[in-house]
Amino acid sequence: MSGKPQFDEAEVIAAAIEVFRRQGYTAAAISDLTEAVGLSRSSLYQRFNDKDGLFREALAAYTERLLRRMNSVKADTPRLRMKALLRSFLPGKAPKPAGCLIARSCADIPALSEDAQAAALAGMARQHQMVAGLLREGVTAGELAEDTNIDAMAWHYLGVLQALLNFPQAGADGSMLDQMIDVAMSAWPVQGRDRVSGSSKA
Amino acid sequence: MSGKPQFDEAEVIAAAIEVFRRQGYTAAAISDLTEAVGLSRSSLYQRFNDKDGLFREALAAYTERLLRRMNSVKADTPRLRMKALLRSFLPGKAPKPAGCLIARSCADIPALSEDAQAAALAGMARQHQMVAGLLREGVTAGELAEDTNIDAMAWHYLGVLQALLNFPQAGADGSMLDQMIDVAMSAWPVQGRDRVSGSSKA
DNA sequence: ACATATTTGGAACGATCGTTCCATTATGTC
DNA sequence: GACATAATGGAACGATCGTTCCAAATATGT
Numbered sequence: 001m002s003g004k005p006q007f008d009e010a011e012v013i014a015a016a017i018e019v020f021r022r023q024g025y026t027a028a029a030i031s032d033l034t035e036a037v038g039l040s041r042s043s044l045y046q047r048f049n050d051k052d053g054l055f056r057e058a059l060a061a062y063t064e065r066l067l068r069r070m071n072s073v074k075a076d077t078p079r080l081r082m083k084a085l086l087r088s089f090l091p092g093k094a095p096k097p098a099g100c101l102i103a104r105s106c107a108d109i110p111a112l113s114e115d116a117q118a119a120a121l122a123g124m125a126r127q128h129q130m131v132a133g134l135l136r137e138g139v140t141a142g143e144l145a146e147d148t149n150i151d152a153m154a155w156h157y158l159g160v161l162q163a164l165l166n167f168p169q170a171g172a173d174g175s176m177l178d179q180m181i182d183v184a185m186s187a188w189p190v191q192g193r194d195r196v197s198g199s200s201k202a
Numbered sequence: 203m204s205g206k207p208q209f210d211e212a213e214v215i216a217a218a219i220e221v222f223r224r225q226g227y228t229a230a231a232i233s234d235l236t237e238a239v240g241l242s243r244s245s246l247y248q249r250f251n252d253k254d255g256l257f258r259e260a261l262a263a264y265t266e267r268l269l270r271r272m273n274s275v276k277a278d279t280p281r282l283r284m285k286a287l288l289r290s291f292l293p294g295k296a297p298k299p300a301g302c303l304i305a306r307s308c309a310d311i312p313a314l315s316e317d318a319q320a321a322a323l324a325g326m327a328r329q330h331q332m333v334a335g336l337l338r339e340g341v342t343a344g345e346l347a348e349d350t351n352i353d354a355m356a357w358h359y360l361g362v363l364q365a366l367l368n369f370p371q372a373g374a375d376g377s378m379l380d381q382m383i384d385v386a387m388s389a390w391p392v393q394g395r396d397r398v399s400g401s402s403k404a
Numbered sequence: 405a406c407a408t409a410t411t412t413g414g415a416a417c418g419a420t421c422g423t424t425c426c427a428t429t430a431t432g433t434c
Numbered sequence: 435g436a437c438a439t440a441a442t443g444g445a446a447c448g449a450t451c452g453t454t455c456c457a458a459a460t461a462t463g464t
Contacts (some may be wrong), residue, residue: 026229027313030422035382040442041423051422099309106372107301111229124372136298148322150254155365155374159382162368163361170308170326179354184464209411232452242412243453253452 009047012037013097016058021101023098025055033123059116060099063123070130078138082157085134086181089161091168102127136144144188153187160184169173211249214239218260223303227257228313254315261318264303265325272332280340281390284359287336288383291363293370302367305327332360346390355389362386 017038019028030051035042035122040142048054073088091097105112105120112120132154164177172180217239222228232253236243250256275290276284293299307322313341314322334356340346367378374382 022312024226024229027226029223029420031420042425042443043441045423048443053378103368103372104309107306107368108226108229109371110224121373128373148383149385152378153385155369155378155382156362156385159365159369159379159386160358162358163364165279166305166309167357167361168363169311170305171323171330176357179351182356183351183355183358183389184361186391187385189388231450235448244413244455245411248411291439 003165007039007043008010010061012039012047013058013061016054017062020055020058022098023163024104024108024111025051025116026108052116055112056116056119059101059105059119061118063126066100066102066123067126067130070127077143078134079143079185079190080139082131082134082138082188083181083185084155086160086164086184087178089164089166090177090181091174096169097165099169100162103162103165125144127161128154128158128200131167133162138188157184208242209245212263214241214249215260215263218256219264219303220300222257222260223264223306224300226306226310226313227253227318228310235305245327257324258315258318258321261321261325265328268302268325269328269332272329279345280336280355281345281387281392284333284336284340284390285383285387288359288362288366288386289380292368292379292383293366293376294363299367299370301371302364305364310381312315329363330356330360333363340390358389359386 009153016033019032019036023032030041030044033051033054034044037044039047044054057058069088070085073081073085075084089097102120102123105116106124109117109120128151132150135144135148135150135157139146139148139150160181163180167177167180168174218235219235223236225234232243232246235253235256236246241249244283246256250259271290275283275287277286291299303324304322307318308326309324311319323389330353333394334352337350337352337355337359341348341350341352362383365382369379369382370376
């Protein structure tokens with residue numbers, strides 16, 4: 001079969017993201033990608049040049065999607081926003097989360113092209129900046145002391161977020177991780193009430 | 203050249219650990235292993251059967267070494283012991299940490315043999331149990347409330363530990379991570395004085 | 405010095421890797 | 435119906451993968 005006018009590029013990249021995220025760059029074979037993506041080798045190479053090209057587009061799309069998702073979390077106060085942000089990454093009923101593609105790429109850096117390396121590091125930096133921005137809002141809102149170590153605290157919550165994405169494969173279930181979030185939030189001293197109403201999503 | 207009576211098996215496995223830790227199971231080629239290990243392909247297959255055999259031995263040795271290291275941390279109180287434990291994993295002057303082999307193996311689980319999968323999950327569980335044990339000591343010592351959620355808190359500090367091993371590659375330097383530890387320790391309310399005297403090691 | 409055990413280099417295997425090329429088939433436009 | 439566009443299947447490439455086998459070389463124990 002053949003001849004369709006155009007395929008959905010977004011769907012293709014979304015499928016590629018899932019493969020790269022589960023297997024990593026090196027272990028993801030072109031065969032795995034064509035199979036998951038539903039494209040022939042020919043079309044794939046015509047559109048993305050080579051494996052590295054597809055990976056860079058996948059990593060870029062993943063980064064944008066992740067940051068959009070992080071930024072779209074809503075809650076009344078910065079602290080509740082942080083908590084809702086973390087809870088939004090609790091594992092859902094969907095099969096299993098497979099870790100963060102950006103973090104995995106940082107671990108695989110020696111295997112990546114220079115462009116991909118830079119993209120992975122930049123993606124990590126953007127995550128850190130997003131969290132740091134949220135903490136800064138906490139300071140201006142009076143929920144955090146003026147002398148709060150924002151960078152260090154951002155790395156901490158970034159670590160918790162990565163744990164949420166990695167630990168399901170390591171034997172931690174959703175309710176356990178939900179309680180872990182409560183522990184992590186105790187690093188952000190609470191003024192008034194706590195407990196956010198939002199539900200967990202994959 | 204050839205003919206030595208015996209090679210140092212511990213050194214061989216230590217070198218293999220480093221390769222698997224940096225590249226992961228699939229991306230680590232036999233050529234990479236023989237080169238790093240200093241053994242010929244022939245000897246390697248004679249001793250370890252196949253790649254999976256070498257990997258399982260490396261993973262087992264890494265697990266024992268890691269837990270021995272975690273258990274050997276000394277400090278006056280359970281809380282200070284936790285803090286010293288985390289600080290002992292701060293990146294040293296040595297090139298760069300390369301993440302935790304156990305955690306990486308959990309992420310690569312679909313690529314591993316069943317035995318290796320089980321070993322990776324068991325290694326993660328043992329890390330969790332070690333941290334949980336330390337927290338239980340904190341409860342009996344009166345440093346933690348009786349109703350402390352030990353499992354959840356253990357996952358939290360396990361997440362911080364993994365962050366310490368992963369974030370150096372993601373752009374966080376040692377002093378930043380040291381401050382991150384202070385943030386993480388604020389989840390363990392302090393009674394008296396703080397600040398541990400131990401220094402950082404790789 | 406001899407026998408034994410151990411390690412080695414090197415070749416070879418089938419499989420799979422990423423990549424390239426081309427002839428073929430289907431679609432949309434005139 | 436003819437033509438350009440786009441996507442396809444399939445073969446082929448050199449390289450590398452994990453693995454196996456064997457003859458040659460070296461050290462140890464007596």
